[in-house]
Amino acid sequence: MTNTKTITFIGAGSMAEALISGMTKTLYKPEQIIVTNRSNKERLEYIQNTYHVRVEADKEKAVKEADIIILAMKPKDVAEGITSIAQAIDKHQLIISVLAGVSTETIISLIGKNVPIVRAMPNTSAAIGQSATALALGRYANDKHLAIAKELFRTVGAVTVVPEEDLHAVTALSGSGPAYIYYMVEAMEKAAEEIGLEQSVAKDLILQTIIGAAEMLKSSKKHPSVLRKEVTSPGGTTEAGIKVLEDYRYQEAVISCIKRAAKRSAELGQSLLQLVKTHR
Secondary structure, three states, X not given: OOOOOOEEEEOOOHHHHHHHHHHOOOOOOHHHEEEEOOOOHHHHHXXXXXXXOEEOOOXXXXXXXXXXXXXXXXXXXXXXXXXXXXXHOOOOOEEEEOOOOOOHHHHXXXXXXXXXXXXXXXXXXXXXXXXXXXXXXXXXXXXXHHHHHHHHHHOOEEEEEOOHHHHHHHHHHHHOHHHHHHHHHHHHHHHHHHOOOOHHHHHHHHHHHHHHHHHHHHHOOOOHHHHHHHHOOOOOHHHHHHHHHHHOOHHHHHHHHHHHXXXXXXXXXXXXXXXXXXXX
């Protein structure tokens, strides 16, 4: 059954598009979704033509029509983007933020009203209904608001609820996570080319290998290290490959990558908070 709520997206970037793509395949009709952005008319036209949703150049009008407002603008546009619609926001509307690093308290300060906010950290796999999304409640949000957010994000994948302070870690792990996997696949494709495999053959093998490994991790109760060792015969090809990864400190690199992303999420949040305090 289709939900009757109207959703307005403030921002039309890759995350907004991924959510729109997933949502219009399941619970929401295109006409229930309104999209607006700062000034990129070409981007709005693309979104409208691709997903048949409504677009609106007048941000205040788009906000006033909404039951749910999803904040999805670029990090550099957050302060200006939120303050530009603050007057149009009503305390009975639900604000959902997919802004990396930006706390609910910062958003409340920018809006200047005691509005219910749910922070969400999905990833771009939402476009195919396979997102891993974490939700956290702001000060004025309650279980009813959480239920609405859960329903919305379950249309694009799996949902978990965490304390807000954990969202920096979530952002680094699953929010940015698809990019780490894509980066690994880039390397595997380059390696395949260098050892003489045709691109189409290599791509099919790589994709099925990743899908199979993910399914094994999902269905097996064994620790990843155990599954790895089961593939690694002494003196064999896998052991030789793993030894090179160890020499390059592969695990350390991945751990450092995720820690740095989490730190950057915190930095983004702090820089915006300082900007808000400066302009009060």
